[in-house]
Amino acid sequence: MTGVYESPKPRINASLLSQYIGRPVCFVGRLEKVHPSGKALILSDGEGKSASVELNDPLDEELSGIVEVIGMVSNKGTVMVVSYTQYREDKISFDLELYNEGLKVLHDFPQHYPFEVSLSG
Amino acid sequence: MWNQGKYGEASMAGYTQSPGGFGSPAASQGGDKKARTRAQQIVPCTVSQLMSAVQAEDVFKVGEVEIAQVTIVGVIRNTDKSTINIQYKVDDMTAAPMDVKQWIDTEDMGVDNSVIPPGSYVKVSGNLRSFQNNRSLVAFSVRVLEDMNEVTSHMLEVVNAHMQQSKPQSMMGGGAGTNMMPTAHASMSSTGSYSGASMMLVNGLSANQNQVLSLIKSCHEPQGISMQDLKQKLSSMSVTVIRQIVDFLSNEGHIFSTIDEDHFRSTDNEA
Numbered sequence: 001m002t003g004v005y006e007s008p009k010p011r012i013n014a015s016l017l018s019q020y021i022g023r024p025v026c027f028v029g030r031l032e033k034v035h036p037s038g039k040a041l042i043l044s045d046g047e048g049k050s051a052s053v054e055l056n057d058p059l060d061e062e063l064s065g066i067v068e069v070i071g072m073v074s075n076k077g078t079v080m081v082v083s084y085t086q087y088r089e090d091k092i093s094f095d096l097e098l099y100n101e102g103l104k105v106l107h108d109f110p111q112h113y114p115f116e117v118s119l120s121g
Numbered sequence: 122m123w124n125q126g127k128y129g130e131a132s133m134a135g136y137t138q139s140p141g142g143f144g145s146p147a148a149s150q151g152g153d154k155k156a157r158t159r160a161q162q163i164v165p166c167t168v169s170q171l172m173s174a175v176q177a178e179d180v181f182k183v184g185e186v187e188i189a190q191v192t193i194v195g196v197i198r199n200t201d202k203s204t205i206n207i208q209y210k211v212d213d214m215t216a217a218p219m220d221v222k223q224w225i226d227t228e229d230m231g232v233d234n235s236v237i238p239p240g241s242y243v244k245v246s247g248n249l250r251s252f253q254n255n256r257s258l259v260a261f262s263v264r265v266l267e268d269m270n271e272v273t274s275h276m277l278e279v280v281n282a283h284m285q286q287s288k289p290q291s292m293m294g295g296g297a298g299t300n301m302m303p304t305a306h307a308s309m310s311s312t313g314s315y316s317g318a319s320m321m322l323v324n325g326l327s328a329n330q331n332q333v334l335s336l337i338k339s340c341h342e343p344q345g346i347s348m349q350d351l352k353q354k355l356s357s358m359s360v361t362v363i364r365q366i367v368d369f370l371s372n373e374g375h376i377f378s379t380i381d382e383d384h385f386r387s388t389d390n391e392a
Binding site: 005006007008009010011026066070085087088089091092094095098099102105106108109111112113114115116117118119 | 167169170172173184196198212214215216217218240242266267268269270272273276277279280283284327328
């Protein structure tokens with residue numbers, strides 16, 4: 001699914017998942033649970049709501065803390081992960097609640113933070 | 122290190138150009154400053170904005186905002202190092218990853234020229250370039266984020282910068298950098314500075330703030346509208362929230378208190 005990398009990936013939280021079914025998204029959340037198979041994770045967003053994300057291959061590393069995943073939203077509202085990044089917190093911890101507030105601002109002002117390229121005439 | 126002292130630069134240049142020293146007429150100095158700082162702002166942007174920017178000769182514009190020097194925050198997807206430069210592809214989620222080129226200064230031992238690995242979040246500061254329909258950034262700084270809250274702060278700075286500068290009376294001022302991030306985690310001072318510290322704009326406000334402000338404006342009594350009235354009319358907002366908004370509006374200069382701390386009038390009075 002290399003198309004996901006090249007597309008805009010709107011930053012969303014769990015409440016918005018249902019509005020982005022079939023679309024690429026970027027989801028940032030706190031790792032809550034890893035499925036024994038290593039192929040599914042539960043992440044919680046800044047509002048405390050949870051999202052399920054599924055990986056193609058089982059995790060081959062220890063993940064903890066804040067994780068950002070990009071992928072497509074499935075019909076079931078889970079994120080089919082194309083890639084993930086762990087947010088470093090070795091020096092300063094990440095304020096997930098504040099990030100969630102930031103998300104609201106982005107969605108309130110899409111004209112100033114577009115998740116799309118408009119072709120200029 | 123790129124400096125934030127755009128204001129300083131402009132006024133120093135003004136000083137040397139006018140033999141009369143600082144006593145020279147403010148008008149011409151102001152004019153010089155304006156022309157100079159307009160081209161020297163560093164504007165926080167998204168890759169999508171850079172790709173959508175309209176180019177007229179040498180000038181790029183995102184809506185009303187003229188951009189030259191910009192900052193973006195994103196994750197490195199790709200690297201390619203040669204002897205003279207490092208090329209990155211930086212993904213900020215708003216569009217396809219952007220080409221970023223950083224020249225290697227082989228003589229400057231103070232600069233770290235090691236390649237930053239893919240998967241790292243960075244803040245890139247540089248100039249927007251267009252070559253054969255391909256947009257890219259020529260970076261003078263690519264810095265690994267140590268505080269991931271800079272992702273959040275950049276998001277907010279982008280919206281703020283573009284919102285403020287979309288107004289017709291753009292306050293060019295001296296390019297005083299305003300760090301809008303209210304969190305304790307706000308990182309080092311070198312986040313992008315941009316002009317636009319005007320206190321006079323109504324449209325820079327959130328929906329709630331606008332609602333409160335409109336109510337205050339609509340009251341034509343000499344002592345203004347009372348907290349009681351605001352509470353009554355804004356049943357969806359808690360007293361705490363109203364109080365916060367009123368404090369904010371007052372700090373920003375949109376309203377002032379009259380007979381006591383619970384009565385407010387708008388500074389912008391419609392007769």
